[in-house]
Amino acid sequence: MANSLVMYEEEFSRIHAVCERLIRETHSKVVFLVDKNGQLITAAGQTQNVDTTSLASLTAGNVAAMGGLAKLIGESEFPHQFHEGTNESLYMTVIGGRVVLVVIFDNRTSLGLVRLRIKKASDEMMRILESVTMRAEYSGAASPFAEISDADIENLFSE
Amino acid sequence: MSFINYSSREINCKIVYYGPGLCGKTTNLHYIHKKVGPNMKGKLISLSTETERTLFFDFLPLSLGEIRGFRTRFHLYTVPGQVFYDASRKLILKGVDGVVFVADSQLERMEANIESLDNLRVNLAEQGYDLDRIPFVIQYNKRDLPNAVPVEELRRELNYRNVPEWNAIAPQGVGVFDTLKSVARLVLRELKKGGSR
Ligand SMILES: Nc1nc2c(ncn2[C@@H]2O[C@H](COP(=O)(O)OP(=O)(O)O)[C@@H](O)[C@H]2O)c(=O)[nH]1
Ligand SMILES: [Mg+2]
Numbered sequence: 001m002a003n004s005l006v007m008y009e010e011e012f013s014r015i016h017a018v019c020e021r022l023i024r025e026t027h028s029k030v031v032f033l034v035d036k037n038g039q040l041i042t043a044a045g046q047t048q049n050v051d052t053t054s055l056a057s058l059t060a061g062n063v064a065a066m067g068g069l070a071k072l073i074g075e076s077e078f079p080h081q082f083h084e085g086t087n088e089s090l091y092m093t094v095i096g097g098r099v100v101l102v103v104i105f106d107n108r109t110s111l112g113l114v115r116l117r118i119k120k121a122s123d124e125m126m127r128i129l130e131s132v133t134m135r136a137e138y139s140g141a142a143s144p145f146a147e148i149s150d151a152d153i154e155n156l157f158s159e
Numbered sequence: 160m161s162f163i164n165y166s167s168r169e170i171n172c173k174i175v176y177y178g179p180g181l182c183g184k185t186t187n188l189h190y191i192h193k194k195v196g197p198n199m200k201g202k203l204i205s206l207s208t209e210t211e212r213t214l215f216f217d218f219l220p221l222s223l224g225e226i227r228g229f230r231t232r233f234h235l236y237t238v239p240g241q242v243f244y245d246a247s248r249k250l251i252l253k254g255v256d257g258v259v260f261v262a263d264s265q266l267e268r269m270e271a272n273i274e275s276l277d278n279l280r281v282n283l284a285e286q287g288y289d290l291d292r293i294p295f296v297i298q299y300n301k302r303d304l305p306n307a308v309p310v311e312e313l314r315r316e317l318n319y320r321n322v323p324e325w326n327a328i329a330p331q332g333v334g335v336f337d338t339l340k341s342v343a344r345l346v347l348r349e350l351k352k353g354g355s356r
Pocket of ligand 1: 178179180181183184211213237240300302303304327328329330
């Protein structure tokens with residue numbers, strides 16, 4: 001138990017770079033990556049006015065609900081979802097069964113272009129994520145929090 | 160499953176409030192949201208029906224402060240309590256780090272409490288978690304009501320694992336933060352001893 005997803009600087013930078021590039025290549029507004037449990041990994045683009053924490057949680061809820069629906073009809077998942085609004089649209093892709101890549105775009109770009117670039121980006125993301133998993137496995141059982149003390153924990157609540 | 164990000168120096172944990180319909184899960188989150196300073200919380204999201212019953216989940220992100228240079232963030236979720244939302248409850252338990260069981264102290268909800276706790280055990284097991292080992296606390300809510308059964312009785316039926324337990328009146332905030340702190344503490348302790356994946 002107490003499984004943790006651990007993300008180190010190096011992989012994080014690579015993941016973020018993929019998101020940044022996706023923004024440029026697709027002329028989209030926001031790109032973000034969420035783990036399936038609803039935790040935001042990174043966001044790129046015009047994120048200033050976006051509540052990315054809420055976006056992350058609702059994305060995960062949505063993907064989980066659609067995954068549940070998929071299983072009911074004998075699919076393992078719906079890996080791609082597209083939602084079209086009046087001005088903004090949203091594309092979600094499940095990568096490696098573990099994380100979700102979300103692109104928010106408007107009519108300055110096209111669904112075709114977005115879909116094409118996402119494909120490439122998700123392949124790349126997949127490779128990075130594999131190295132995250134491997135790193136975590138090789139680093140053995142030691143929790144990066146092994147050195148925190150009970151006093152540290154209590155201090156958190158004393159404020 | 161907690162998420163430790165060395166780059167942003169953040170640690171994220173997921174806590175789920177579980178319990179029968181109308182026991183006060185959403186009320187707990189509302190109270191926390193009301194009392195916590197603006198720099199410590201994000202938006203409270205409620206996916207509810209027109210009659211304010213939780214449809215999918217409530218979500219409240221909290222930031223508790225730093226431990227050794229890492230910002231500790233807790234994501235609080237509630238589940239929909241009604242029996243027919245079981246599929247949704249399972250989804251929300253994915254990746255959970257700690258569970259709060261909110262019991263409704265009223266005599267006529269005793270059976271619903273027991274059923275919900277059994278349901279929690281089964282749903283956790285489906286995700287590969289063991290209710291006897293996961294960070295877990297119990298809240299006996301609605302202590303203000305005249306038909307509340309004695310705590311000893313609730314304890315006997317629900318707290319056989321002898322986990323931290325709190326009496327609560329959620330709308331007034333009684334016991335709300337005690338409950339939250341005690342589960343957060345257990346989650347962090349687990350993280351301290353637990354291995355990464
Ligand atoms: N008297 C009393 N009412 C409560 C208490 N906690 C919650 N309630 C009420 O019970 C109802 C259901 O609460 P809610 O939080 O929506 O339940 P949930 O289904 O578990 O999310 C609401 O009308 C609350 O105001 C309590 O401690 N005492
Ligand atoms: Mg509710």
